[in-house]
Amino acid sequence: MNWPKIARYTTSKFYSALLDLLPIIVVILVFQFIILQKPLPNYQDLILGSLLVWVGLVLFMEGLEWALFPLGNSMAFALTNKGNVFLILLFAFTLGFSTTIAEPALIAVSKEAARVSSVAGFIGAEEAALDSFARGLRVSVAASVGFAILIGVLRIFKGWPLQYIIISGYAAVVGLTFIAPEEIIGIAYDTGGVATSTITVPLVTALGVGLASSIKGRNPLTDGFGLIAIAVMMPMIFVMIYGLIVL
Amino acid sequence: MGVFDFSVNFFEVLWTTLLDVTPVVSLFAIFQYLILRRPLEDFRKVLAGLVMVIIGLTFFLIGLEKALFPLGEMMAVQLSEQEFMTRFGVNLDSWTAFYWVYIFAACIGFATTIAEPSLIAVAIKANSASGGTISTWGLRIVVAIGVALALTLGTIRIVIGIPLYIFIIIGYIIVMIQTIFAPKSIIALAYDSGGVTTSTVTVPIVAALGIGLASVVPGRNPAIDGFGLIAFASLFPIIAVLAYAQLLLFVQSLKTKKT
Numbered sequence: 319m320n321w322p323k324i325a326r327y328t329t330s331k332f333y334s335a336l337l338d339l340l341p342i343i344v345v346i347l348v349f350q351f352i353i354l355q356k357p358l359p360n361y362q363d364l365i366l367g368s369l370l371v372w373v374g375l376v377l378f379m380e381g382l383e384w385a386l387f388p389l390g391n392s393m394a395f396a397l398t399n400k401g402n403v404f405l406i407l408l409f410a411f412t413l414g415f416s417t418t419i420a421e422p423a424l425i426a427v428s429k430e431a432a433r434v435s436s437v438a439g440f441i442g443a444e445e446a447a448l449d450s451f452a453r454g455l456r457v458s459v460a461a462s463v464g465f466a467i468l469i470g471v472l473r474i475f476k477g478w479p480l481q482y483i484i485i486s487g488y489a490a491v492v493g494l495t496f497i498a499p500e501e502i503i504g505i506a507y508d509t510g511g512v513a514t515s516t517i518t519v520p521l522v523t524a525l526g527v528g529l530a531s532s533i534k535g536r537n538p539l540t541d542g543f544g545l546i547a548i549a550v551m552m553p554m555i556f557v558m559i560y561g562l563i564v565l
Numbered sequence: 566m567g568v569f570d571f572s573v574n575f576f577e578v579l580w581t582t583l584l585d586v587t588p589v590v591s592l593f594a595i596f597q598y599l600i601l602r603r604p605l606e607d608f609r610k611v612l613a614g615l616v617m618v619i620i621g622l623t624f625f626l627i628g629l630e631k632a633l634f635p636l637g638e639m640m641a642v643q644l645s646e647q648e649f650m651t652r653f654g655v656n657l658d659s660w661t662a663f664y665w666v667y668i669f670a671a672c673i674g675f676a677t678t679i680a681e682p683s684l685i686a687v688a689i690k691a692n693s694a695s696g697g698t699i700s701t702w703g704l705r706i707v708v709a710i711g712v713a714l715a716l717t718l719g720t721i722r723i724v725i726g727i728p729l730y731i732f733i734i735i736g737y738i739i740v741m742i743q744t745i746f747a748p749k750s751i752i753a754l755a756y757d758s759g760g761v762t763t764s765t766v767t768v769p770i771v772a773a774l775g776i777g778l779a780s781v782v783p784g785r786n787p788a789i790d791g792f793g794l795i796a797f798a799s800l801f802p803i804i805a806v807l808a809y810a811q812l813l814l815f816v817q818s819l820k821t822k823k824t
Contacts, residue, residue, distance in 0.1 A: 338685065341676035346636060349669060354643055359636075367632020370624045377621025378682055384614025386686070388605070389593050396601045409596055416588040422581055480753045481744045488737050495730065507796055511763030516622060517585050519683035519761055521593075523690045531694075538694035540750045546687075547756030550763070550799070 335375040343368070382520055390524025398532045403475075410471040413525075414549060415464035417518045424459055424512045428452040431505045438501050440565045455560060459509050462556030463549050467522070470545040474529045477536060480544040487551045494558040502561030509553040514546060522546060574631070579623045586619055622765075625682070629766065637673060637770045641777035644669050660724045663778075667717050670774060674716035674767070674798065678709035683764040691754050699754070704806070708758045711805030715797040716771065722793065723778050723785055729793040736800040743807040748814055755806035759799045771795055 350358055358364055397406045418424060432441070432452040441447045473483065495503055522545050530542035597603060605611055644665045678684060688701040722732060744752060775794040779785035 338680050341679045342633065342673075345669075345672045345676045346633070346640070349640055349644075349672070350636075353665065354640065356643070359639070364632045364636065367628040367630075370628030370631075371633070372628075374621045374624030374626070374628060375680070375682065377617045378625060379621075379685065381614040381617030381619075381621055382682075382686055382689075385611045385618055386614070387690075388607070388611055388614075389590075392603075392605060393593055393597065396597065396603045399603075400601055405600065409592075412592055413589065416592050420584055420588055422584065479749070480756065484756055485741055485744065488741075492734060492737070511760075511768065511795065511799070514683065514760050514764050515585055516683050516765045517589060517618070519764065520686035520690075521589060523687050523757070527690050527694050537750065539691070539699075540753060542694050542753070543687075543691070543757045544753035545757075546760040547753065550760040 331376050331380060332372070335372055335379065338375060339368075339372060378516075386517070386520040387524045390521045391528040394525050394528025395532050398529060406471060406475075407468050410468045411464040413464070413522070414467035415460045417515070418463040418512060419456060419460040421512050421515065423515075424456055424509065427505060427508055427512070428455040428459075431455055431502070434501055434505070435565065440499070440501065451564065454564065455505075455557065458556050458560045459512060459553045462552040463512070465556075466549040466552035467545060469552075470526070470548045471529065473544065473548075474526060474536060474541050475533060477541060480547070484544075484547060484551065487548070487555065491551065491554050491558075494555060494562075498558040498561050499565045502558060502565065506554045506557035506561065509557050510550045512553065514550065519546060522549070574627055575623065578626050578630075579619070582619050582623050582626070586615070590615065622682075626765065629769070634769050634773065638773035638777055640669065641666070641774045642781065645778055645781040660721065663720070663724050663782075666724075666778060667720050670716035670720045671713040673770060673774070675709045675713040677766045677770050678712040678762060678802075679705055681761065681764055681766045683761045684708060684758070687754075687757060687761055695750075704754075704758070707805050707809045708762065708802040711758075711802035712762055712767065712798050714805070715801035716774070716794060718801075719794040719797040720774070720778055722797075723775065724782055726782075726784065729796065733796055733800065736797075736804070740800070740803050740807070743804065743811070746811065747807045748810050751806065751810040755803050755810070758806050759801075759803040762802055763795060763799045767798060768795060771798055 350356055393409075397409060400406075429448075429452050432448040432455070435441050435451060436443050436448055441451050469483065472478075473480065494506075498506070523543070526545045527538045527542035530536040530538045530540075536542075597605060645663060684705055685701075688699075688704045691699045691704055692701045718732070722729070747755070771794045
Protein backbone atom coordinates (compact mmCIF):
# COMPACT_ATOMS: atom_id res chain seq x y z
CA MET A 319 0.00 0.00 0.00
CA ASN A 320 1.22 3.45 -0.90
CA TRP A 321 0.12 5.31 2.23
CA PRO A 322 1.34 8.84 1.43
CA LYS A 323 -0.47 8.67 -1.89
CA ILE A 324 -3.68 7.43 -0.26
CA ALA A 325 -3.46 10.18 2.36
CA ARG A 326 -3.00 12.84 -0.33
CA TYR A 327 -5.93 11.43 -2.33
CA THR A 328 -8.22 11.34 0.71
CA THR A 329 -7.30 14.88 1.73
CA SER A 330 -8.07 16.19 -1.74
CA LYS A 331 -11.48 14.45 -1.70
CA PHE A 332 -12.35 15.92 1.70
CA TYR A 333 -11.20 19.33 0.51
CA SER A 334 -13.37 19.28 -2.60
CA ALA A 335 -16.42 18.13 -0.61
CA LEU A 336 -15.80 20.99 1.81
CA LEU A 337 -15.93 23.40 -1.13
CA ASP A 338 -19.33 21.92 -2.08
CA LEU A 339 -20.69 22.54 1.41
CA LEU A 340 -19.04 25.92 2.01
CA PRO A 341 -21.92 28.00 0.57
CA ILE A 342 -24.47 26.43 2.95
CA ILE A 343 -22.23 27.02 5.96
CA VAL A 344 -21.55 30.63 4.97
CA VAL A 345 -25.23 31.42 4.32
CA ILE A 346 -26.33 29.98 7.66
CA LEU A 347 -23.60 31.68 9.70
CA VAL A 348 -24.04 35.07 8.02
CA PHE A 349 -27.81 35.08 8.45
CA GLN A 350 -27.77 33.80 12.01
CA PHE A 351 -25.04 36.07 13.43
CA ILE A 352 -25.05 39.18 11.27
CA ILE A 353 -28.64 39.59 10.08
CA LEU A 354 -30.78 37.86 12.70
CA GLN A 355 -28.17 38.54 15.38
CA LYS A 356 -29.00 35.42 17.35
CA PRO A 357 -26.68 32.76 18.79
CA LEU A 358 -26.71 29.27 17.25
CA PRO A 359 -29.15 26.96 19.03
CA ASN A 360 -27.74 23.57 20.21
CA TYR A 361 -24.50 24.04 18.36
CA GLN A 362 -23.29 20.53 19.32
CA ASP A 363 -25.95 18.95 17.11
CA LEU A 364 -25.06 21.41 14.41
CA ILE A 365 -21.35 20.57 14.43
CA LEU A 366 -21.96 16.81 14.61
CA GLY A 367 -24.56 17.07 11.82
CA SER A 368 -22.25 19.08 9.58
CA LEU A 369 -19.42 16.58 10.05
CA LEU A 370 -21.80 13.75 9.08
CA VAL A 371 -22.86 15.66 5.96
CA TRP A 372 -19.22 16.22 5.05
CA VAL A 373 -18.08 12.58 5.52
CA GLY A 374 -21.28 11.36 3.86
CA LEU A 375 -20.72 13.48 0.76
CA VAL A 376 -17.11 12.26 0.42
CA LEU A 377 -18.19 8.60 0.67
CA PHE A 378 -21.09 9.10 -1.74
CA MET A 379 -18.95 10.84 -4.37
CA GLU A 380 -16.31 8.14 -4.20
CA GLY A 381 -18.94 5.38 -4.40
CA LEU A 382 -20.43 7.16 -7.41
CA GLU A 383 -17.20 6.67 -9.38
CA TRP A 384 -16.59 3.15 -8.06
CA ALA A 385 -20.08 1.70 -8.39
CA LEU A 386 -22.97 3.73 -9.85
CA PHE A 387 -21.22 5.10 -12.96
CA PRO A 388 -19.55 1.75 -13.88
CA LEU A 389 -22.84 -0.11 -13.31
CA GLY A 390 -24.77 2.19 -15.65
CA ASN A 391 -21.98 2.23 -18.18
CA SER A 392 -21.30 -1.49 -18.37
CA MET A 393 -25.03 -2.21 -18.62
CA ALA A 394 -25.29 0.19 -21.57
CA PHE A 395 -22.45 -1.55 -23.41
CA ALA A 396 -23.72 -5.04 -22.59
CA LEU A 397 -27.20 -4.15 -23.86
CA THR A 398 -26.03 -2.65 -27.14
CA ASN A 399 -23.66 -5.55 -27.71
CA LYS A 400 -26.52 -8.00 -27.32
CA GLY A 401 -28.48 -5.92 -29.80
CA ASN A 402 -31.86 -7.37 -28.81
CA VAL A 403 -34.27 -4.43 -28.92
CA PHE A 404 -36.98 -6.21 -26.95
CA LEU A 405 -34.52 -6.95 -24.15
CA ILE A 406 -33.32 -3.35 -24.07
CA LEU A 407 -36.84 -1.97 -23.84
CA LEU A 408 -37.77 -4.54 -21.20
CA PHE A 409 -34.77 -3.45 -19.15
CA ALA A 410 -35.64 0.23 -19.58
CA PHE A 411 -39.23 -0.26 -18.43
CA THR A 412 -38.30 -2.46 -15.47
CA LEU A 413 -35.63 0.05 -14.42
CA GLY A 414 -38.12 2.92 -14.24
CA PHE A 415 -40.85 0.80 -12.64
CA SER A 416 -38.70 -0.85 -9.96
CA THR A 417 -36.93 2.31 -8.81
CA THR A 418 -40.24 4.10 -8.41
CA ILE A 419 -42.66 1.58 -6.90
CA ALA A 420 -40.79 1.38 -3.55
CA GLU A 421 -39.92 5.09 -3.37
CA PRO A 422 -40.84 6.34 0.15
CA ALA A 423 -41.84 9.77 -1.17
CA LEU A 424 -44.31 8.16 -3.59
CA ILE A 425 -45.85 5.97 -0.85
CA ALA A 426 -46.38 9.08 1.27
CA VAL A 427 -47.86 11.11 -1.60
CA SER A 428 -50.31 8.37 -2.65
CA LYS A 429 -51.60 7.90 0.93
CA GLU A 430 -52.11 11.64 1.21
CA ALA A 431 -53.83 11.69 -2.17
CA ALA A 432 -56.24 8.94 -1.07
CA ARG A 433 -57.05 10.89 2.09
CA VAL A 434 -57.66 14.14 0.21
CA SER A 435 -59.90 12.45 -2.38
CA SER A 436 -61.89 10.72 0.34
CA VAL A 437 -62.47 13.96 2.25
CA ALA A 438 -63.60 15.59 -1.00
CA GLY A 439 -66.09 12.71 -1.41
CA PHE A 440 -64.65 11.32 -4.63
CA ILE A 441 -63.98 7.89 -3.15
CA GLY A 442 -65.42 6.02 -0.13
CA ALA A 443 -64.04 6.66 3.34
CA GLU A 444 -63.55 2.96 4.18
CA GLU A 445 -60.05 1.50 4.47
CA ALA A 446 -60.39 -0.72 1.38
CA ALA A 447 -61.33 2.16 -0.90
CA LEU A 448 -58.44 4.27 0.37
CA ASP A 449 -55.97 1.41 -0.07
CA SER A 450 -57.09 0.55 -3.57
CA PHE A 451 -56.93 4.21 -4.65
CA ALA A 452 -53.43 4.62 -3.17
CA ARG A 453 -52.23 1.37 -4.78
CA GLY A 454 -53.67 2.34 -8.15
CA LEU A 455 -51.92 5.69 -7.99
CA ARG A 456 -48.59 4.11 -7.04
CA VAL A 457 -48.76 1.56 -9.84
CA SER A 458 -49.70 4.21 -12.39
CA VAL A 459 -46.82 6.47 -11.35
CA ALA A 460 -44.33 3.59 -11.42
CA ALA A 461 -45.66 2.47 -14.81
CA SER A 462 -45.35 6.02 -16.11
CA VAL A 463 -41.69 6.25 -15.06
CA GLY A 464 -41.05 2.85 -16.66
CA PHE A 465 -42.74 4.05 -19.83
CA ALA A 466 -40.72 7.29 -19.67
CA ILE A 467 -37.36 5.48 -19.51
CA LEU A 468 -38.54 3.18 -22.31
CA ILE A 469 -39.39 6.14 -24.54
CA GLY A 470 -36.14 7.86 -23.56
CA VAL A 471 -34.02 4.81 -24.43
CA LEU A 472 -35.90 4.33 -27.69
CA ARG A 473 -35.16 7.99 -28.46
CA ILE A 474 -31.42 7.41 -27.97
CA PHE A 475 -31.53 4.44 -30.38
CA LYS A 476 -33.58 6.22 -33.02
CA GLY A 477 -31.91 9.62 -32.53
CA TRP A 478 -35.22 11.49 -32.16
CA PRO A 479 -34.78 15.12 -31.05
CA LEU A 480 -35.73 15.47 -27.39
CA GLN A 481 -37.48 18.81 -27.73
CA TYR A 482 -40.45 17.38 -29.67
CA ILE A 483 -41.10 14.80 -26.96
CA ILE A 484 -40.78 17.39 -24.19
CA ILE A 485 -42.85 20.09 -25.89
CA SER A 486 -45.71 17.74 -26.77
CA GLY A 487 -45.51 16.26 -23.28
CA TYR A 488 -45.82 19.60 -21.55
CA ALA A 489 -48.58 20.65 -23.95
CA ALA A 490 -50.41 17.54 -22.68
CA VAL A 491 -49.67 18.54 -19.07
CA VAL A 492 -51.11 22.03 -19.62
CA GLY A 493 -54.14 20.66 -21.50
CA LEU A 494 -54.89 18.03 -18.85
CA THR A 495 -54.58 20.65 -16.10
CA PHE A 496 -57.70 22.32 -17.51
CA ILE A 497 -59.85 19.16 -17.61
CA ALA A 498 -58.54 17.01 -14.74
CA PRO A 499 -60.34 17.07 -11.35
CA GLU A 500 -58.91 19.92 -9.28
CA GLU A 501 -57.95 17.68 -6.34
CA ILE A 502 -55.58 15.59 -8.44
CA ILE A 503 -53.63 18.44 -10.07
CA GLY A 504 -51.40 19.34 -7.12
CA ILE A 505 -50.71 15.66 -6.51
CA ALA A 506 -49.89 15.12 -10.17
CA TYR A 507 -47.32 17.93 -10.18
CA ASP A 508 -45.87 16.58 -6.94
CA THR A 509 -45.25 13.12 -8.39
CA GLY A 510 -42.98 14.64 -11.04
CA GLY A 511 -40.10 14.61 -8.60
CA VAL A 512 -40.33 11.01 -7.41
CA ALA A 513 -38.13 9.57 -10.14
CA THR A 514 -35.16 11.77 -9.28
CA SER A 515 -33.72 10.11 -6.17
CA THR A 516 -30.01 10.52 -5.53
CA ILE A 517 -29.40 6.87 -6.46
CA THR A 518 -31.53 6.85 -9.62
CA VAL A 519 -30.13 10.02 -11.21
CA PRO A 520 -26.45 8.91 -11.48
CA LEU A 521 -27.40 5.40 -12.67
CA VAL A 522 -29.85 6.60 -15.30
CA THR A 523 -27.48 9.36 -16.48
CA ALA A 524 -24.60 6.89 -16.82
CA LEU A 525 -26.88 4.50 -18.70
CA GLY A 526 -28.02 7.18 -21.13
CA VAL A 527 -24.54 8.54 -21.82
CA GLY A 528 -23.22 4.97 -22.11
CA LEU A 529 -25.90 4.04 -24.66
CA ALA A 530 -25.28 7.18 -26.70
CA SER A 531 -21.53 6.55 -26.74
CA SER A 532 -21.83 2.93 -27.83
CA ILE A 533 -24.35 3.46 -30.64
CA LYS A 534 -22.88 4.65 -33.91
CA GLY A 535 -23.93 8.13 -34.99
CA ARG A 536 -25.10 9.24 -31.53
CA ASN A 537 -23.50 12.06 -29.60
CA PRO A 538 -23.14 11.44 -25.83
CA LEU A 539 -24.01 15.06 -24.99
CA THR A 540 -26.90 15.62 -27.42
CA ASP A 541 -28.45 12.17 -27.18
CA GLY A 542 -27.23 10.77 -23.85
CA PHE A 543 -29.10 13.17 -21.59
CA GLY A 544 -32.86 13.63 -21.42
CA LEU A 545 -33.94 10.43 -19.64
CA ILE A 546 -34.45 12.32 -16.36
CA ALA A 547 -36.42 15.06 -18.11
CA ILE A 548 -38.90 12.56 -19.60
CA ALA A 549 -39.12 10.71 -16.28
CA VAL A 550 -40.11 13.95 -14.54
CA MET A 551 -42.79 14.79 -17.10
CA MET A 552 -44.53 11.44 -17.64
CA PRO A 553 -45.91 10.85 -14.09
CA MET A 554 -47.76 14.20 -14.25
CA ILE A 555 -49.57 13.09 -17.41
CA PHE A 556 -50.35 9.60 -16.11
CA VAL A 557 -51.64 10.79 -12.72
CA MET A 558 -53.99 13.34 -14.28
CA ILE A 559 -55.34 10.67 -16.64
CA TYR A 560 -55.72 8.34 -13.64
CA GLY A 561 -57.66 11.10 -11.90
CA LEU A 562 -59.92 11.55 -14.93
CA ILE A 563 -60.71 7.82 -15.01
CA VAL A 564 -61.10 7.07 -11.30
CA LEU A 565 -62.59 10.24 -9.86
CA MET B 566 -30.29 13.48 23.61
CA GLY B 567 -27.18 13.68 21.48
CA VAL B 568 -25.43 10.49 20.51
CA PHE B 569 -28.34 8.15 21.29
CA ASP B 570 -30.71 10.16 19.15
CA PHE B 571 -28.34 10.03 16.20
CA SER B 572 -27.88 6.25 16.48
CA VAL B 573 -31.60 5.47 16.44
CA ASN B 574 -32.00 7.69 13.43
CA PHE B 575 -29.03 6.05 11.72
CA PHE B 576 -30.74 2.67 11.35
CA GLU B 577 -33.98 4.25 10.22
CA VAL B 578 -32.29 6.26 7.48
CA LEU B 579 -30.02 3.33 6.55
CA TRP B 580 -33.13 1.18 6.07
CA THR B 581 -34.80 3.75 3.78
CA THR B 582 -31.59 4.10 1.76
CA LEU B 583 -31.36 0.31 1.42
CA LEU B 584 -34.99 0.19 0.24
CA ASP B 585 -34.05 2.81 -2.33
CA VAL B 586 -30.98 0.94 -3.60
CA THR B 587 -32.06 -2.71 -3.47
CA PRO B 588 -34.59 -2.90 -6.34
CA VAL B 589 -32.40 -1.10 -8.85
CA VAL B 590 -29.23 -2.98 -7.94
CA SER B 591 -31.02 -6.36 -8.06
CA LEU B 592 -32.35 -5.46 -11.49
CA PHE B 593 -28.84 -4.66 -12.73
CA ALA B 594 -27.52 -7.90 -11.20
CA ILE B 595 -30.26 -10.05 -12.76
CA PHE B 596 -29.74 -8.55 -16.21
CA GLN B 597 -25.98 -8.56 -16.04
CA TYR B 598 -25.56 -12.14 -14.79
CA LEU B 599 -28.66 -14.11 -15.80
CA ILE B 600 -29.82 -12.52 -19.04
CA LEU B 601 -26.78 -10.87 -20.62
CA ARG B 602 -24.32 -13.27 -18.92
CA ARG B 603 -21.63 -10.65 -18.81
CA PRO B 604 -19.99 -10.48 -15.40
CA LEU B 605 -18.81 -7.09 -14.20
CA GLU B 606 -15.19 -6.24 -14.78
CA ASP B 607 -14.27 -5.37 -11.22
CA PHE B 608 -16.92 -6.89 -9.01
CA ARG B 609 -15.20 -6.21 -5.67
CA LYS B 610 -14.63 -2.55 -6.42
CA VAL B 611 -18.27 -2.08 -7.46
CA LEU B 612 -19.46 -3.79 -4.29
CA ALA B 613 -17.20 -1.59 -2.14
CA GLY B 614 -18.49 1.45 -4.03
CA LEU B 615 -22.11 0.46 -3.37
CA VAL B 616 -21.40 0.16 0.35
CA MET B 617 -19.83 3.63 0.26
CA VAL B 618 -22.83 5.06 -1.58
CA ILE B 619 -25.28 3.60 0.94
CA ILE B 620 -23.31 4.59 4.07
CA GLY B 621 -22.41 7.98 2.59
CA LEU B 622 -25.98 8.85 1.67
CA THR B 623 -27.17 7.76 5.12
CA PHE B 624 -24.64 10.02 6.88
CA PHE B 625 -25.45 12.86 4.53
CA LEU B 626 -29.21 12.63 5.11
CA ILE B 627 -28.94 12.28 8.91
CA GLY B 628 -26.61 15.26 9.09
CA LEU B 629 -28.96 17.41 7.03
CA GLU B 630 -32.04 16.30 8.92
CA LYS B 631 -30.51 16.75 12.38
CA ALA B 632 -28.60 19.93 11.89
CA LEU B 633 -29.22 21.99 8.80
CA PHE B 634 -32.92 21.59 7.97
CA PRO B 635 -34.29 22.60 11.41
CA LEU B 636 -32.01 25.62 11.39
CA GLY B 637 -32.99 26.68 7.87
CA GLU B 638 -36.66 26.32 8.70
CA MET B 639 -36.27 28.35 11.89
CA MET B 640 -34.47 31.11 10.00
CA ALA B 641 -37.20 31.34 7.36
CA VAL B 642 -39.78 31.82 10.10
CA GLN B 643 -37.65 34.33 12.06
CA LEU B 644 -36.96 36.41 8.97
CA SER B 645 -40.67 36.80 8.25
CA GLU B 646 -41.65 37.67 11.84
CA GLN B 647 -43.02 41.16 12.45
CA GLU B 648 -40.56 41.77 15.25
CA PHE B 649 -37.62 41.29 12.89
CA MET B 650 -39.09 43.32 10.05
CA THR B 651 -40.09 46.30 12.17
CA ARG B 652 -36.47 46.54 13.34
CA PHE B 653 -35.69 47.98 9.93
CA GLY B 654 -38.69 50.26 10.02
CA VAL B 655 -40.35 49.07 6.82
CA ASN B 656 -43.98 49.32 5.79
CA LEU B 657 -45.49 45.92 6.64
CA ASP B 658 -48.34 46.22 4.15
CA SER B 659 -46.04 46.31 1.16
CA TRP B 660 -44.61 43.14 -0.40
CA THR B 661 -41.16 44.71 -0.22
CA ALA B 662 -41.27 44.39 3.59
CA PHE B 663 -40.19 40.79 3.22
CA TYR B 664 -37.00 41.64 1.35
CA TRP B 665 -34.78 39.73 3.80
CA VAL B 666 -36.83 36.62 3.08
CA TYR B 667 -36.22 37.06 -0.66
CA ILE B 668 -32.48 37.48 -0.12
CA PHE B 669 -32.40 34.46 2.18
CA ALA B 670 -34.36 32.41 -0.37
CA ALA B 671 -31.87 33.29 -3.11
CA CYS B 672 -28.83 32.50 -0.94
CA ILE B 673 -30.14 29.22 0.46
CA GLY B 674 -31.37 28.13 -2.98
CA PHE B 675 -27.93 28.73 -4.47
CA ALA B 676 -26.13 27.06 -1.56
CA THR B 677 -28.25 23.89 -1.40
CA THR B 678 -28.07 23.41 -5.17
CA ILE B 679 -24.26 23.54 -5.11
CA ALA B 680 -24.33 20.73 -2.50
CA GLU B 681 -26.92 18.62 -4.37
CA PRO B 682 -25.26 15.20 -4.97
CA SER B 683 -27.37 14.26 -8.02
CA LEU B 684 -26.46 17.55 -9.71
CA ILE B 685 -22.77 16.85 -9.04
CA ALA B 686 -23.25 13.43 -10.70
CA VAL B 687 -24.94 14.94 -13.76
CA ALA B 688 -22.26 17.66 -14.01
CA ILE B 689 -19.45 15.06 -13.94
CA LYS B 690 -21.16 13.12 -16.74
CA ALA B 691 -21.82 16.30 -18.73
CA ASN B 692 -18.16 17.22 -18.47
CA SER B 693 -16.99 13.87 -19.81
CA ALA B 694 -19.73 13.60 -22.46
CA SER B 695 -18.87 17.05 -23.84
CA GLY B 696 -15.18 16.24 -23.96
CA GLY B 697 -14.49 18.89 -21.31
CA THR B 698 -16.27 21.84 -22.99
CA ILE B 699 -18.86 21.99 -20.21
CA SER B 700 -17.11 22.54 -16.90
CA THR B 701 -18.46 20.75 -13.83
CA TRP B 702 -18.47 23.89 -11.69
CA GLY B 703 -19.80 26.03 -14.52
CA LEU B 704 -22.92 23.91 -14.94
CA ARG B 705 -23.48 23.69 -11.19
CA ILE B 706 -23.19 27.46 -10.74
CA VAL B 707 -25.58 28.19 -13.62
CA VAL B 708 -28.17 25.73 -12.25
CA ALA B 709 -27.70 27.20 -8.74
CA ILE B 710 -28.30 30.71 -10.08
CA GLY B 711 -31.47 29.35 -11.71
CA VAL B 712 -32.68 27.95 -8.40
CA ALA B 713 -31.78 31.21 -6.60
CA LEU B 714 -33.89 33.20 -9.08
CA ALA B 715 -36.69 30.65 -8.80
CA LEU B 716 -36.89 30.90 -5.04
CA THR B 717 -36.74 34.70 -5.04
CA LEU B 718 -39.57 34.94 -7.53
CA GLY B 719 -41.41 32.08 -5.79
CA THR B 720 -41.32 33.74 -2.37
CA ILE B 721 -42.40 37.09 -3.87
CA ARG B 722 -45.32 35.21 -5.46
CA ILE B 723 -46.35 33.74 -2.10
CA VAL B 724 -46.36 37.20 -0.51
CA ILE B 725 -48.25 38.89 -3.36
CA GLY B 726 -50.56 35.94 -3.95
CA ILE B 727 -50.61 35.65 -7.75
CA PRO B 728 -51.86 32.16 -8.77
CA LEU B 729 -49.08 29.65 -9.32
CA TYR B 730 -50.27 28.30 -12.67
CA ILE B 731 -49.82 31.68 -14.40
CA PHE B 732 -46.12 31.65 -13.57
CA ILE B 733 -45.70 28.00 -14.51
CA ILE B 734 -47.42 28.38 -17.88
CA ILE B 735 -45.43 31.54 -18.72
CA GLY B 736 -42.27 29.74 -17.59
CA TYR B 737 -42.85 26.80 -19.91
CA ILE B 738 -43.65 29.14 -22.80
CA ILE B 739 -40.28 30.84 -22.20
CA VAL B 740 -38.60 27.42 -22.15
CA MET B 741 -40.25 26.47 -25.46
CA ILE B 742 -39.13 29.71 -27.15
CA GLN B 743 -35.60 29.25 -25.83
CA THR B 744 -35.59 25.65 -27.05
CA ILE B 745 -36.15 26.84 -30.61
CA PHE B 746 -33.14 29.18 -30.53
CA ALA B 747 -30.71 27.39 -28.19
CA PRO B 748 -27.81 25.26 -29.51
CA LYS B 749 -29.26 21.77 -30.07
CA SER B 750 -26.48 20.00 -28.17
CA ILE B 751 -27.37 21.63 -24.84
CA ILE B 752 -31.14 21.02 -24.83
CA ALA B 753 -31.22 17.55 -23.27
CA LEU B 754 -28.78 18.53 -20.54
CA ALA B 755 -30.77 21.69 -19.77
CA TYR B 756 -34.00 19.73 -19.34
CA ASP B 757 -32.26 17.17 -17.13
CA SER B 758 -30.88 19.93 -14.89
CA GLY B 759 -34.45 20.92 -14.09
CA GLY B 760 -35.22 17.43 -12.85
CA VAL B 761 -32.27 16.99 -10.53
CA THR B 762 -33.08 20.01 -8.40
CA THR B 763 -36.12 18.15 -7.08
CA SER B 764 -33.79 15.78 -5.28
CA THR B 765 -32.47 15.17 -1.77
CA VAL B 766 -31.13 18.49 -0.47
CA THR B 767 -33.22 21.13 -2.15
CA VAL B 768 -36.74 19.77 -1.62
CA PRO B 769 -36.88 19.71 2.21
CA ILE B 770 -35.35 23.15 2.68
CA VAL B 771 -37.43 24.70 -0.10
CA ALA B 772 -40.64 23.15 1.19
CA ALA B 773 -39.80 24.40 4.70
CA LEU B 774 -39.24 27.90 3.36
CA GLY B 775 -42.56 27.91 1.51
CA ILE B 776 -44.52 26.49 4.42
CA GLY B 777 -42.85 28.84 6.91
CA LEU B 778 -43.58 31.90 4.79
CA ALA B 779 -47.13 30.86 3.92
CA SER B 780 -47.97 30.43 7.61
CA VAL B 781 -46.84 34.01 8.34
CA VAL B 782 -48.48 35.79 5.39
CA PRO B 783 -52.24 35.96 5.99
CA GLY B 784 -54.52 34.15 3.55
CA ARG B 785 -51.96 31.69 2.19
CA ASN B 786 -52.31 27.90 2.13
CA PRO B 787 -49.07 26.27 3.39
CA ALA B 788 -49.69 22.99 1.50
CA ILE B 789 -50.15 24.64 -1.90
CA ASP B 790 -47.51 27.36 -1.52
CA GLY B 791 -44.80 25.04 -0.20
CA PHE B 792 -45.23 22.92 -3.29
CA GLY B 793 -45.21 25.92 -5.60
CA LEU B 794 -41.60 26.72 -4.76
CA ILE B 795 -40.49 23.24 -5.85
CA ALA B 796 -42.27 23.67 -9.17
CA PHE B 797 -40.39 26.96 -9.65
CA ALA B 798 -37.10 25.37 -8.65
CA SER B 799 -37.37 22.70 -11.33
CA LEU B 800 -38.40 25.16 -14.07
CA PHE B 801 -35.82 27.94 -13.69
CA PRO B 802 -32.65 25.84 -14.02
CA ILE B 803 -33.83 24.90 -17.54
CA ILE B 804 -34.20 28.59 -18.42
CA ALA B 805 -30.82 29.40 -16.83
CA VAL B 806 -28.88 26.65 -18.65
CA LEU B 807 -30.47 27.46 -22.02
CA ALA B 808 -29.82 31.19 -21.51
CA TYR B 809 -26.20 30.52 -20.57
CA ALA B 810 -25.67 28.41 -23.70
CA GLN B 811 -27.16 31.16 -25.84
CA LEU B 812 -24.96 33.76 -24.16
CA LEU B 813 -21.85 31.70 -24.86
CA LEU B 814 -22.89 31.34 -28.48
CA PHE B 815 -23.52 35.08 -28.73
CA VAL B 816 -20.12 35.97 -27.24
CA GLN B 817 -18.47 33.53 -29.62
CA SER B 818 -20.19 35.05 -32.65
CA LEU B 819 -19.03 38.53 -31.55
CA LYS B 820 -15.47 37.27 -31.35
CA THR B 821 -15.54 35.71 -34.81
CA LYS B 822 -16.99 38.90 -36.27
CA LYS B 823 -14.08 40.93 -34.93
CA THR B 824 -11.37 38.71 -36.40
